[in-house]
Amino acid sequence: MTFVSAFAVYFIIWWITLFAVLPIGMRTQDEEKDVVPGSVGSAPARFRGARVVLLTTIISAVIYGGWFVVSTYFGISIDSLPQIMPRFD
Numbered sequence: 001m002t003f004v005s006a007f008a009v010y011f012i013i014w015w016i017t018l019f020a021v022l023p024i025g026m027r028t029q030d031e032e033k034d035v036v037p038g039s040v041g042s043a044p045a046r047f048r049g050a051r052v053v054l055l056t057t058i059i060s061a062v063i064y065g066g067w068f069v070v071s072t073y074f075g076i077s078i079d080s081l082p083q084i085m086p087r088f089d
Contacts, residue, residue, distance in 0.1 A: 009067070014060040021056045 025048070030041035071077045 006068075010060065010064045013063050013067070014056060017060040017063065018052070018056045021052055021059065024055070025051075 027045050028042050029035045029039065029045050032045040034045060035041050036043075
C-alpha cells in the first residue's frame with residue numbers, strides 16, 4: 001500500500017472518530033448555569049479543542065493499527081468482503 005493510500009485510510013478513520021469523541025466530557029452552558037446572552041443553552045460551556053484532537057488521534061491510531069495488522073498479516077481487506085458476504089443467486 002502506498003503512503004497516500006495509508007494516509008487516506010487513516011484520515012477517514014480519524015474523521016469518523018472525531019464525531020464519536022466530540023461529545024465526550026462536554027458540558028453545556030445550561031449544566032454550568034452560565035448561559036451567555038445571545039447563545040443557546042445547549043452550547044458548550046468550554047471547547048477543549050486540543051484535548052479532542054489529541055484523543056481523536058490516539059484512538060484513530062489504535063484503530064488504524066488494528067486494521068493494518070489484519071490487512072497485512074492476515075490478508076483480510078476490503079476486497080475480501082464479497083467473498084465473505086452470502087451469494088443471493
